[in-house]
Amino acid sequence: MTTGVEVLSVEFRAVYSSSGFSMKPARYKLSSKKTPVKVRPGSKDLVKVFCRIRPLHNNEESCVKVTSQTTLSLLPPETRGSHRLANCKEIHHTFKYVFDAKATQKEVFDHVALPLVENLIHGKNGLLFTYGVTGSGKTFTMAGEPHNGGIMPRCLDVIFNSISSYQAKKFIFKPDKMNDFDIQSETDAVLDCQNEIHCARSLKTLRKVICFRKESDVDLSQRIPDGTKIESVVEDNSYAVFVTYVEIYNNAVYDLLENVPEDIIRSRQFQSKIVREDASHNMYVHSVTEIEVKSTEEAFDAFNKGQKRKRMAITTLNSESSRSHSVFTIRLVQAPLDSQGEHVFQDRKAMCISQLSLVDLAGSERTNRTKNSGQRLREAGNINNSLMTLRTCLEILRENQLYGANKMVPYRDSKMTLLFKNYFDGEGQVEMIVCLNPSIEDYDETVQVMKFTETTQEVQISQPAIRKLDFGLAPGRRKASHIFKQALQKMEDNGHKETSDIDVDIGIVYSLLPALPCLELTDPSMDTLIKDLAMFLELRMNRKNILLKDWHQKHQDFYKRLTEVEKEKLLAEQKCSSLKTAVEQGRNKISALEARLVGYESYVMNLEQQVEEKEVTLVTLKQELENQEILLQELLEKERLRKEYSDRTEVDKDKNSFFTLKNLKEQESVLKGPAVSNRRHRRSQSAGDGTWLEHRPVPAIELSTLMQPLMKRYKSVTKLTDVKDIANSKTSKYCLMTQEQDSSGELETHLYKADVVPTVGGGAQVIFNDVETLKQQSPTTTPSRKRSASTSKLKDTEAECAMFMEGHKRARH
Numbered sequence: 171m172t173t174g175v176e177v178l179s180v181e182f183r184a185v186y187s188s189s190g191f192s193m194k195p196a197r198y199k200l201s202s203k204k205t206p207v208k209v210r211p212g213s214k215d216l217v218k219v220f221c222r223i224r225p226l227h228n229n230e231e232s233c234v235k236v237t238s239q240t241t242l243s244l245l246p247p248e249t250r251g252s253h254r255l256a257n258c259k260e261i262h263h264t265f266k267y268v269f270d271a272k273a274t275q276k277e278v279f280d281h282v283a284l285p286l287v288e289n290l291i292h293g294k295n296g297l298l299f300t301y302g303v304t305g306s307g308k309t310f311t312m313a314g315e316p317h318n319g320g321i322m323p324r325c326l327d328v329i330f331n332s333i334s335s336y337q338a339k340k341f342i343f344k345p346d347k348m349n350d351f352d353i354q355s356e357t358d359a360v361l362d363c364q365n366e367i368h369c370a371r372s373l374k375t376l377r378k379v380i381c382f383r384k385e386s387d388v389d390l391s392q393r394i395p396d397g398t399k400i401e402s403v404v405e406d407n408s409y410a411v412f413v414t415y416v417e418i419y420n421n422a423v424y425d426l427l428e429n430v431p432e433d434i435i436r437s438r439q440f441q442s443k444i445v446r447e448d449a450s451h452n453m454y455v456h457s458v459t460e461i462e463v464k465s466t467e468e469a470f471d472a473f474n475k476g477q478k479r480k481r482m483a484i485t486t487l488n489s490e491s492s493r494s495h496s497v498f499t500i501r502l503v504q505a506p507l508d509s510q511g512e513h514v515f516q517d518r519k520a521m522c523i524s525q526l527s528l529v530d531l532a533g534s535e536r537t538n539r540t541k542n543s544g545q546r547l548r549e550a551g552n553i554n555n556s557l558m559t560l561r562t563c564l565e566i567l568r569e570n571q572l573y574g575a576n577k578m579v580p581y582r583d584s585k586m587t588l589l590f591k592n593y594f595d596g597e598g599q600v601e602m603i604v605c606l607n608p609s610i611e612d613y614d615e616t617v618q619v620m621k622f623t624e625t626t627q628e629v630q631i632s633q634p635a636i637r638k639l640d641f642g643l644a645p646g647r648r649k650a651s652h653i654f655k656q657a658l659q660k661m662e663d664n665g666h667k668e669t670s671d672i673d674v675d676i677g678i679v680y681s682l683l684p685a686l687p688c689l690e691l692t693d694p695s696m697d698t699l700i701k702d703l704a705m706f707l708e709l710r711m712n713r714k715n716i717l718l719k720d721w722h723q724k725h726q727d728f729y730k731r732l733t734e735v736e737k738e739k740l741l742a743e744q745k746c747s748s749l750k751t752a753v754e755q756g757r758n759k760i761s762a763l764e765a766r767l768v769g770y771e772s773y774v775m776n777l778e779q780q781v782e783e784k785e786v787t788l789v790t791l792k793q794e795l796e797n798q799e800i801l802l803q804e805l806l807e808k809e810r811l812r813k814e815y816s817d818r819t820e821v822d823k824d825k826n827s828f829f830t831l832k833n834l835k836e837q838e839s840v841l842k843g844p845a846v847s848n849r850r851h852r853r854s855q856s857a858g859d860g861t862w863l864e865h866r867p868v869p870a871i872e873l874s875t876l877m878q879p880l881m882k883r884y885k886s887v888t889k890l891t892d893v894k895d896i897a898n899s900k901t902s903k904y905c906l907m908t909q910e911q912d913s914s915g916e917l918e919t920h921l922y923k924a925d926v927v928p929t930v931g932g933g934a935q936v937i938f939n940d941v942e943t944l945k946q947q948s949p950t951t952t953p954s955r956k957r958s959a960s961t962s963k964l965k966d967t968e969a970e971c972a973m974f975m976e977g978h979k980r981a982r983h
Contacts, residue, residue: 214630217564218266218601219623220282223608224307225271233616234608236270237262244617247610263620265604265627275314279324279396282603286526287328288400290502294634295598296526297590301557301622302605303615304533309492311603312530313477317392322473322498322528326466327396329411329502336648337464338408342514343503343521345412345460349448351503351523353516390467404504406647408514412460412501413469415476416443418586419494420552426476426496427459440479445588452592460501473498481549492532493549495556495586501525511647525598527590531557534615559584561622567594568628596632815931822935830938837941860902863887863895863926871909871917875944879905879921897934901926904936912945919944 221242226232235243244261267281286296298321300308314320319327341359343351354362415426422442434440444456463469481493505514505521532553559580566579581591593600604623606616644650862884870888884905887895895901906922921942927935 214632215599217626217629217631218282218599219604219627220267220269220278220601221263221265221604221606221623222269222273222278222307222311223271223606226608230609230611232608233610233613234606235260236268239268240264240266242268244613244620247613261617261620263623265623271608275311275318275320275324276396278311278603279321280398282601283321283325284328284398286599286601287325288402289599290500290524290526291329291332291400291403293504293522293524295524295593297529297593297598297600298527299529299531299600299602300605301531301602302533302619303607303612306533306605306607306612308533308603308605309530311605312498312528313473316390317394319393319396323393323466323470324396324398325500325526325528326411326469328398328400329500330466331397331399332401332403333409333411333502336403336405336407336409338410338505338514340410340462340464342408343410343412343462343505347457349450349452349454351518351521353505353514353518353521355516356513390470393470395466404506405649406507406511406643406645407504408507410462410503411464411469412462412503413472414455414458414460414499414501415473415496416455416458416499417476417480417494417496418556418589419481420549421556421585423455423585423589424494425455425458426479427461427472429459445585452597453589455589469500492530493553495532495553496530497589498528498530499525500528506643507647509643509647511649511651515643527593529586529590534618556584556586559587561625563587563594564622564626564629568625571630572628594629594631596634598631599633600631602626815933818931826935826937833939834941861885861900862903862905863901865890865904865906867907867909870907873919873944875946877944879942881905893933896926896936897928897932899928901934914947916945916947 233245241264341362424440446456508515566577581587862881864884864886868888904924908920912918923940924936924938
């Protein structure tokens with residue numbers, strides 16, 4: 171009874187042997203080293219220049235004649251003066267191949283671009299130019315039409331036809347923005363894919379997608395794909411295709427696939443990019459958008475998106491004239507599968523990156539024919555300058571190669587030549603398609619194009635060797651893994667359930683050839699049977715010796731590898747010991763830092779405590795400041811009231827002065843008239859009722875007159891010091907006494923009587939209403955001239971009242 175493993179081994183060996191796999195022992199190397207990157211074999215290839223002639227339009231006369239598949243002749247037009255002088259003859263030019271006006275897009279692709287695609291799959295770089303005057307068919311040759319594709323879509327068709335069964339999952343290879351790629355695990359690739367789907371579902375991204383579809387909305391239903399397939403594809407590799415599309419406009423590089431807002435697309439104010447050199451000294455466009463495509467349709471959508479953004483214009487010679495050089499680059503990334511033949515080998519050293527740049531150069535123009543001006547004239551100038559720089563670089567390369575010169579090639583004079591510097595220095599194959607307009611009108615421009623092609627064909631480009639790394643991986647891993655899975659599935663179908671624990675072994679299958687033949691001896695004379703048995707045993711012994719030799723070799727390799735592992739182990743132990751020492755030193759350093767940290771924390775706590783104390787002091791000071799501000803406000807309010815009362819007193823003073831003067835004037839006028847008894851001015855007993863406030867001078871001289879004032883209720887003061895003496899409910903009368911010496915030396919006493927009237931503010935107002943004069947005079951003295959009330963007397967009265975008011979004001983305070 172056979173086990174499931176034995177059945178699997180028998181079936182797998184049978185299938186493995188019948189599939190054509192070699193039975194030789196495979197050589198495994200667990201560690202690998204890179205071979206030299208650039209191995210120059212010594213041979214150089216010339217730049218291959220092809221020529222394609224555009225069909226003539228109506229009523230056009232040709233100046234080009236194809237003489238063979240590699241040569242053509244330029245026929246000068248009869249209208250030229252040089253032709254009339256018989257100084258100009260036919261000019262013969264030789265090319266790698268000449269395509270006449272009847273050549274199809276398929277023929278051009280098979281002769282020119284198909285070898286470049288094959289080299290691309292084999293890990294070599296390629297550069298293809300289309301060169302010629304404006305309107306000569308360069309863009310048609312490169313891009314073609316949906317039903318008649320050009321070089322670019324056919325290159326994509328052939329690539330995907332060849333690697334369709336060996337493509338890696340999306341995001342396994344991821345650009346690192348430095349002209350290189352990273353290899354991700356399938357888990358990381360799935361995460362990136364989910365992030366892309368999540369972003370695509372957002373509203374903002376959906377708008378961008380809609381915009382992208384509008385820009386690349388080209389009917390591909392009529393497109394006829396190219397069915398060519400390259401058979402020499404390494405089946406044990408995994409492939410991914412990336413595309414970029416840039417244009418060189420006015421000597422500035424712009425990304426045609428960059429996701430930008432619609433207003434920038436409409437205004438065409440794109441951000442220019444920088445041409446840089448990567449770590450391997452290869453030139454590339456920094457931060458360019460690199461799109462991973464899984465089919466020709468996806469790549470064609472990206473190309474059409476860039477075509478919509480490409481700068482085109484209508485000129486006199488071309489209704490769709492390219493105003494910039496466009497570069498569509500196809501990058502093919504490939505890496506071997508792991509030893510099980512299922513996943514990509516996770517080592518960047520094993521990755522191979524090759525690229526094919528398809529360049530549609532803008533056509534050279536002459537201003538006297540295009541009649542350009544303004545922006546178009548500036549564009550034409552930049553186009554011609556970049557083409558002249560390309561021509562100068564190729565001429566210097568040719569001169570250095572022919573004459574052994576060492577002149578510096580001016581690659582940096584133009585962004586286009588700088589971008590393709592590596593190709594001319596020997597990093598890939600360079601080809602050029604010269605597109606000719608056979609019309610007589612373009613004869614002069616065609617002559618200049620032919621001179622440029624002669625120089626180009628003499629330039630030699632070194633061809634680098636392909637990088638080959640030996641990682642000890644057995645060939646046929648992908649197919650063997652597929653066969654093994656089929657065998658497991660067949661076992662499960664036959665009822666064997668324990669198949670999950672069986673591991674695949676894609677190494678050499680050890681076998682001593684078929685089973686022994688029939689050994690029955692029916693006749694003693696059967697010598698042939700013995701000879702056949704001896705031959706079979708001899709073959710088996712030879713096979714056994716081969717297997718033993720292989721086993722011994724593997725044993726030696728394993729022992730050698732084991733010794734290396736042991737050495738690595740010792741080195742690792744030493745390194746581990748040094749690391750432990752370093753860790754211990756680090757710990758000591760950390761302990762010291764922790765101690766310092768504790769000290770700093772204590773210092774910080776002290777500072778915080780001081781800050782708290784300062785904050786308490788600050789709060790106290792703020793409280794005191796607030797109290798002082800309150801007191802200040804109270805003082806200001808008192809001052810304001812004092813000023814207000816003072817202002818009111820001044821007003822009352824002025825008012826009293828006015829009424830006093832008025833009364834005095836009235837009295838003066840009365841005195842001038844006849845003497846009449848005035849009941850108001852009463853002497854002695856006519857003081858009236860009420861409580862009087864008598865204001866006497868210091869010292870007061872007693873009067874010896876008979877007529878003296880009589881006040882029943884009064885209070886006598888010599889100085890007003892208290893406002894309550896006047897402003898009270900009892901005092902209703904006021905009497906101010908003054909004593910002075912008159913002109914004759916006699917004592918004269920004046921009594922100023924007034925009414926005390928309470929005010930609304932709680933004070934009192936004094937209104938003078940009468941003046942009495944008590945005077946003693948000797949009858950023997952000569953009477954002085956009687957004087958009437960004069961201005962001086964009035965002034966004296968005003969002064970007396972002012973003195974009273976001043977004393978009253980001081981008394982209030």
